[in-house]
Amino acid sequence: MKEYIDSGILEVFVMGAATDEEARELMYMKAKYPEVDEALKQLETDMEKIAGEMAISPPPHMWEKIEDEIDGLIRLENPAQPVKFRTSGDDQNKHKKAPPEDQFIPIESESNHMRLHKSWRWIFVAVFVLGKIFLGFAIYFYLENRQTRQQLQELKTEMRELKKR
C-alpha cells in the first residue's frame, strides 16, 4: 500500500492529470484502504494551502453576475459550452486582450440559442409596444383616408348631377 501511495498517483489525481483508468483504480483503493483516503485528504489540504497563498478576493458584484448567468442557464436547461478568451499581441504582457468588465464571455457553441443581456427585455417590450401604436395609427389613417375618398366621390357625383340639371 505504501508503494501505491508513494508512486505519486495520488498527486497526479488531485491535480486532475490522472487518466480515467488511474482515477477508477484510485477510487477503488480509496474505498478499500483508509490510508489512501487519508493521504488523498492530506493532498487536497496541500492544494488548498498552495492556492490560499495566492488567493485574490473577487470583485464585489461578481456573484450577482454569476447568479444571473446561472439563472439563465437553469431556465434554458442548456449546459455551458467551453469558453476561449482571445489573445492580443499588443497587450502589455503579450497575453490576453482584456475585455471591459461588463462585456460578455464569448462562448463557442454549437447551440442554436442566443444569450442576451436582461436589459434587452425592455427594449423588446418597447419595440413591441411602439409597433402596436404604429399599427393602430396606420389602421386609423387608412380608414380616415378611405372615408375621405368616399366622401369626395359622393361630392363629385353630386356635382355632376347638378351640372346635368
Added chain:
Amino acid sequence: MNTRLQTSAPMGQSKSAAVLNLYNSYSAKLLGYIYEVVQNKPIAEQYLSAVFNDVPNELEEFSKSGTSAFCRLQIMAREKLVHFFEALENDTDKRAWENLPWVNNRYVTLMTSFQQQVFCDIHYQCKSAGSIAIELNKTEEEIRKTLKECFTIIRNGRINERVH
C-alpha cells in the same frame, strides 16, 4: 473540515445556493490560481465566472468524484484554461507566457528547477504527466515521483511555518 459538497437541499433553488456556498468558500483561492496562470485580472475573473457558471451542471460530479470541492473546482478551471493555451496562437505568445514569474509561490521557490518544471507544467500549464514525460525524456513514473517530492516540499514548508 468537511470539504465535500453538501447537496441535500431540493434541486431547484438549491443549485444556486450550492454554487453560492462554493463561491463563498473557494472563489478567492480559485481566482488566485487562475490569475497565476493567465496573469491578467479581468481575464482571470472571466474564467472564474465561467467555472462557476458550469458548477450547476457538475453538482452531481462534485458529490461522486471523490475529490474535495476545491480540487474539483480547480480541475474544472484547468479544463477551461486549456482554451487559454490554445489561444496562445504563436510561439512569441507562448514564450512570453512561459517566462512569466508565476513561480512567485513561496512553496514553489523551495523546489529544485526540475521539480519546479514538473510542478508548474502540471499545476499551471495543465499538462498531463505523460506529455511532460515525453517532453523531458523521462518516464511517467519519474514524473509522478517528482510530483510527489514537490508535495513533500510543500508539506514540509507548511510544517516549518507552524514551528516558527
